[in-house]
Amino acid sequence: MNERTCAIIVVGNEILSGKVRDGNAWFAARELRRLGVALNRIAVVPDERQTIIDEVRQCAKSFDFVITSGGVGPTHDDITIEAVAAAFGRKVAVDPELRRIVAQYFTGGLNAAGLKMAEAPEGAVLIAAGDLRFPTIQLENVYILPGIPQIFETKLKALGPRFATDPYYLRTIYTNAGEGVIAEHLNATLRQFPELLLGSYPKIGDDSYRVKLTLESKDRGYLERAFNHLIGLLPAAVVVKTE
Amino acid sequence: MNERTCAIIVVGNEILSGKVRDGNAWFAARELRRLGVALNRIAVVPDERQTIIDEVRQCAKSFDFVITSGGVGPTHDDITIEAVAAAFGRKVAVDPELRRIVAQYFTGGLNAAGLKMAEAPEGAVLIAAGDLRFPTIQLENVYILPGIPQIFETKLKALGPRFATDPYYLRTIYTNAGEGVIAEHLNATLRQFPELLLGSYPKIGDDSYRVKLTLESKDRGYLERAFNHLIGLLPAAVVVKTE
Numbered sequence: 001m002n003e004r005t006c007a008i009i010v011v012g013n014e015i016l017s018g019k020v021r022d023g024n025a026w027f028a029a030r031e032l033r034r035l036g037v038a039l040n041r042i043a044v045v046p047d048e049r050q051t052i053i054d055e056v057r058q059c060a061k062s063f064d065f066v067i068t069s070g071g072v073g074p075t076h077d078d079i080t081i082e083a084v085a086a087a088f089g090r091k092v093a094v095d096p097e098l099r100r101i102v103a104q105y106f107t108g109g110l111n112a113a114g115l116k117m118a119e120a121p122e123g124a125v126l127i128a129a130g131d132l133r134f135p136t137i138q139l140e141n142v143y144i145l146p147g148i149p150q151i152f153e154t155k156l157k158a159l160g161p162r163f164a165t166d167p168y169y170l171r172t173i174y175t176n177a178g179e180g181v182i183a184e185h186l187n188a189t190l191r192q193f194p195e196l197l198l199g200s201y202p203k204i205g206d207d208s209y210r211v212k213l214t215l216e217s218k219d220r221g222y223l224e225r226a227f228n229h230l231i232g233l234l235p236a237a238v239v240v241k242t243e
Numbered sequence: 244m245n246e247r248t249c250a251i252i253v254v255g256n257e258i259l260s261g262k263v264r265d266g267n268a269w270f271a272a273r274e275l276r277r278l279g280v281a282l283n284r285i286a287v288v289p290d291e292r293q294t295i296i297d298e299v300r301q302c303a304k305s306f307d308f309v310i311t312s313g314g315v316g317p318t319h320d321d322i323t324i325e326a327v328a329a330a331f332g333r334k335v336a337v338d339p340e341l342r343r344i345v346a347q348y349f350t351g352g353l354n355a356a357g358l359k360m361a362e363a364p365e366g367a368v369l370i371a372a373g374d375l376r377f378p379t380i381q382l383e384n385v386y387i388l389p390g391i392p393q394i395f396e397t398k399l400k401a402l403g404p405r406f407a408t409d410p411y412y413l414r415t416i417y418t419n420a421g422e423g424v425i426a427e428h429l430n431a432t433l434r435q436f437p438e439l440l441l442g443s444y445p446k447i448g449d450d451s452y453r454v455k456l457t458l459e460s461k462d463r464g465y466l467e468r469a470f471n472h473l474i475g476l477l478p479a480a481v482v483v484k485t486e
Contacts, residue, residue: 033261111423
């Protein structure tokens with residue numbers, strides 16, 4: 001199987017205080033799924049140095065790689081790069097290549113804010129980020145992405161090929177019965193197909209169905225057999241549609 | 244100040260695999276802010292018993308209270324109640340009051356799924372949840388809420404009065420300058436007003452402004468003085484509007 005595992009760390013008081021709705025983790029969850037990567041954790045943490053360090057250290061140890069979102073930029077609360085560096089016992093320093101890129105935006109010469117944008121952890125790798133001039137900074141197994149959604153998405157897409165492994169296959173069953181009625185059939189299917197990933201999602205306020213069931217496997221044949229098994233158990237009148 | 248701190252734990256493979264976009268943490272972030280509670284952490288974790296136990300244990304120790312979302316219900320992957328119980332070294336058992344409520348929905352008698360819905364951790368407290376018949380289960384400082392958005396929201400609103408403390412006051416400045424230009428003024432303002440919560444959020448693809456600045460404090464007078472200080476520093480042509 002050789003499935004790679006991943007965590008996303010979203011850095012930002014603005015998310016925790018409800019001022020901004022994070023969309024980057026949602027975008028990344030779908031993108032990583034498509035690439036066959038198992039996203040095992042999303043953590044939203046405040047702009048606090050030690051909290052970021054602890055989370056990065058824990059995730060970098062527990063998963064194959066880590067993506068951070070936010071906290072990079074020229075302002076006082078942009079401490080992600082420094083915190084990621086510290087998580088690996090590194091310092092930050094102005095990187096000559098980043099300095100060259102940033103200088104293009106400061107025609108009057110680099111101020112303190114510009115110099116901060118040119119900093120990277122010692123030992124970091126710079127990765128070309130698609131059409132963007134500004135590369136993605138990688139330190140060990142951590143990829144440091146900015147919080148601005150358009151840039152986050154462009155950078156993540158450019159990183160995609162290096163993350164891709166084997167994808168999941170998905171079948172979906174929409175039913176008009178409640179979970180209480182179908183739970184026994186789900187359990188029976190799982191006893192027969194223990195490797196199946198089976199999800200059950202009740203919906204309120206949608207007349208077209210009551211519970212959506214998702215079946216997933218990386219083995220397409222196994223998935224089809226499990227799908228047919230469950231369809232055979234469910235009362236026909238209960239199944240609204242399948243995908 | 245006496246500000247209470249909180250963490251939200253969202254349980255659900257469906258979020259991590261990108262099949263469903265979580266809206267409960269986003270709803271809770273705004274609601275908690277309004278109540279004057281400091282949300283310090285959001286963690287999205289898979290439907291894995293030990294992972295939930297570890298996260299609940301850590302958050303319950305680190306923050307004043309914890310809200311969980313999802314993983315309650317009658318199906319095989321609903322393990323949040325059992326995991327929260329285990330985090331405090333408790334077992335789950337059928338609760339007589341929950342059993343009475345659940346039985347109203349199973350006119351033919353309770354099946355295994357129904358009995359599972361009637362389970363609670365030993366020593367848990369049942370809290371009336373507004374108009375809903377099904378109460379919220381509280382164990383120690385952990386409140387166990389379901390993932391279905393409408394029910395999550397109703398339950399959280401009903402819990403609001405017990406969480407409320409003193410609220411934050413907010414002022415906003417929209418500027419048409421980039422962060423590189425205004426960073427020095429933000430830093431100068433923070434030196435003068437170190438208690439100010441200051442956020443800086445660049446926006447792309449919106450013609451009306453480039454960076455939104457948020458200033459917050461629980462002290463309204465302090466906030467106004469900091470706001471006026473920053474407005475005095477920013478070039479007048481840069482300020483698009485204020486709120």
